[in-house]
Amino acid sequence: xxxxxxxRAKQSLYxxxxxxxxxxxxxxxxxxxxxxxEIEPYLLPPPSRIIxxxxxxxxxxxxxxxxxxxxxxxxxxxxxxxxxxxxxxxYQSRFLERGLLPLAILIKVTPIIAIAPLFVIWFGFGLLPxxxxxxxxxxxxxxxxxLAGMRATSSDITDLLKSLNxxxxxIMIKASFPNSYPYxxxxxxxxxxxxxxxxxxxxxxxxxxxxxxxxxxxxxxxDMPQLFGAVFMLALMGILLTTLxxxxxxxxxxxxxxxxxxxxxx
Amino acid sequence: xxxxxxVYNVSKSYVSKNGVENKVLNSVNFVIKHSExxxxxxxxxxxxxxxxxxxxxxxxxxxxxxxxxxxxxxISQSKKHIGYMFQDPALIPWRTVYDNIRLPTEVNKAITxxxxxxxxxxxxxxxxxxxxxxxxYQLSGGMRQRVSLARALxxxxxxxxxxxxxxxxxxxxxxxxxxxxxxLLDKTxxxxxxxxxxxxxxxxxxxxxxxxxxxxxxxxxxxxxxxxRTRSEKMESSVLFNQLVNQVRSSYKCVKT
Ligand SMILES: Nc1ncnc2c1ncn2[C@@H]1O[C@H](COP(=O)(O)OP(=O)(O)O)[C@@H](O)[C@H]1O
Ligand SMILES: [Mg+2]
Numbered sequence: 001x002x003x004x005x006x007x008r009a010k011q012s013l014y015x016x017x018x019x020x021x022x023x024x025x026x027x028x029x030x031x032x033x034x035x036x037x038e039i040e041p042y043l044l045p046p047p048s049r050i051i052x053x054x055x056x057x058x059x060x061x062x063x064x065x066x067x068x069x070x071x072x073x074x075x076x077x078x079x080x081x082x083x084x085x086x087x088x089x090x091y092q093s094r095f096l097e098r099g100l101l102p103l104a105i106l107i108k109v110t111p112i113i114a115i116a117p118l119f120v121i122w123f124g125f126g127l128l129p130x131x132x133x134x135x136x137x138x139x140x141x142x143x144x145x146x147l148a149g150m151r152a153t154s155s156d157i158t159d160l161l162k163s164l165n166x167x168x169x170x171i172m173i174k175a176s177f178p179n180s181y182p183y184x185x186x187x188x189x190x191x192x193x194x195x196x197x198x199x200x201x202x203x204x205x206x207x208x209x210x211x212x213x214x215x216x217x218x219x220x221x222x223d224m225p226q227l228f229g230a231v232f233m234l235a236l237m238g239i240l241l242t243t244l245x246x247x248x249x250x251x252x253x254x255x256x257x258x259x260x261x262x263x264x265x266x
Numbered sequence: 267x268x269x270x271x272x273v274y275n276v277s278k279s280y281v282s283k284n285g286v287e288n289k290v291l292n293s294v295n296f297v298i299k300h301s302e303x304x305x306x307x308x309x310x311x312x313x314x315x316x317x318x319x320x321x322x323x324x325x326x327x328x329x330x331x332x333x334x335x336x337x338x339x340x341i342s343q344s345k346k347h348i349g350y351m352f353q354d355p356a357l358i359p360w361r362t363v364y365d366n367i368r369l370p371t372e373v374n375k376a377i378t379x380x381x382x383x384x385x386x387x388x389x390x391x392x393x394x395x396x397x398x399x400x401x402x403y404q405l406s407g408g409m410r411q412r413v414s415l416a417r418a419l420x421x422x423x424x425x426x427x428x429x430x431x432x433x434x435x436x437x438x439x440x441x442x443x444x445x446x447x448x449x450l451l452d453k454t455x456x457x458x459x460x461x462x463x464x465x466x467x468x469x470x471x472x473x474x475x476x477x478x479x480x481x482x483x484x485x486x487x488x489x490x491x492x493x494x495r496t497r498s499e500k501m502e503s504s505v506l507f508n509q510l511v512n513q514v515r516s517s518y519k520c521v522k523t
Pocket of ligand 1: 280281288290308309310311312313314315316317
C-alpha cells in the first residue's frame, strides 16, 4: 500500500517534473531579462505581472476559456466524426479514395483566415461559424491518418477473415478500424491544438466572448498584460487537452508498440 | 463426407508493372485424400504461398480448378470449411488469447457453430491454460503460434492450410510443436496441406511429401512416407526415417536445377 503510493508519486514526478523545471526556467529567465533591461510593461510584461492580471480577473478568464474550449472541442468532435466517416467510405474502394482526396485537399489548403470572415457573413455571430472553422481545420489530419491506419492492417489477418467469407463490413469492424486507433490518436494530438487555433481565429471576426475576442480587445487597447493573460490561458488549455489525449492513448493502446516504453516504466 | 483437396491443371502467372510475365505455377495437379497430411517442400519463391492462396480461394488461378469436399473454394469459404495458418502468428494485438481464438466464429454467422469445439477446450488442447486473458504482446513466439493454431481449429475445418507455420520458431519449440500438432489433429482429422522448407519436418508430419520445382517448368515429385500414422521421437532416429528425409532432400536438389 505504502509502496504503491511511493510508486505512484515517482511516476507522477517522472511525467510532471521535466515540464515544470523547463517552465520555471523560462519564466525566471523572462522575468529577469524584462526587469534588467527595463522593458516597458505595455511592450512585454513580466510573467509576474501576467499572473497578477489573470488572478485578479480569474472569473472572466475562466469563463472565456470555457467558451473557447467548448468551441474547440465541439468543432474537433464534428470534424473528426466527418473525417472518420469519410475515411471509412474511402477505405471501401480506391476509386472513392481517388475521387474524394482532391476535395479533402481543397479543404486542407483553404486558409481559415480567408474563410473565417466569410463564415461570419454566412452563419452569423453565434456558435456555428466557430464550430465549423475548428471542424475544418481538424478534418484533414484525422482523415488521412484514419485511412492510413486502416490500410496498414496486416494482410494475413484480412486474408484469414476473407478465407472465412467474412463480409467487408465485418473485416472493417473486427480488424481495419481498430487497427487505425494508434494513427487516429496521433492525429488527435495534432488536430486538437489546431482546433483551438481555429476557434480563436473565428472569434477574431465575430462575437465578444472567448479568449480570441479577449486577445483582439486587448490588442486594440494596447493592454499587453491582458493579451498575454489570454495567451497564457490558451497554453494551459492546450496542455490540458493534449494530456487528456495522451491519457486516452495510454489506456486504449496498451497493446501497441508506441506504449511499450511507458508500460515498462509504469 | 469426403474432405479431399483436388487440384486440376492450376496455372498462375504474375505480370509485373513493366509487362514481364512471371509464370509461377504451370498446370499443377494433385489430389489429397480425406484426412491425409501432405507437406509441400520447395525453395522460397517457387509458388507455395501462391498455391495455398489459390486453394483457399483468396487468389483466382489463371486456369484450372480446385475442389474441396466437392465444392469450389468460394463455397468452401462460405461454409467455413477452411482453416488457415501463416508463418507469422498474425494475432490481433488488441484481443486477448481467448478473443483471438474466437475470432473465426464471430464472422460469417450464417454458418451454425454447434459442431465447433469450445474455446476453453481449444485453450487447454494447445496448453495455454491460465493465459486466456493475456494479450499477444505478453506471450512468447511459441505461445503465439499455439494461439494461431487454436484459432485455425476453432471452426473445426475440413481442410487445414498451413503456410510455414513453424518457420520462425526456435528448434526446441518447433520440435515440441510437431507432436502437439499431430495429437491435436488426431481428434478431428482434417485434411492438411502443410508448407515447409524443412525436409525432416515434412517427413515427420506427413503421409506424403510433394517436392515443388524451383521454376514452373519443372515437375512436382512425390515421396510416400510409409511410417504409419503414429509418429514418435524414437522413430526419428530410425533408418527408414532418415532414408526418407534423404529421399526428399535429393529430389529437392534435383528439381532445383
Ligand atoms: N502479388 C504478387 N505480385 C507479383 N508477384 C508475386 C506476388 N506474390 C508472389 N509473387 C512472386 O511469385 C513467386 C512465388 O511467390 P510465393 O508463392 O510467395 O512463393 P513461396 O511461398 O514458395 O516462397 C515469387 O517469385 C514472387 O516474387
Ligand atoms: Mg511463402
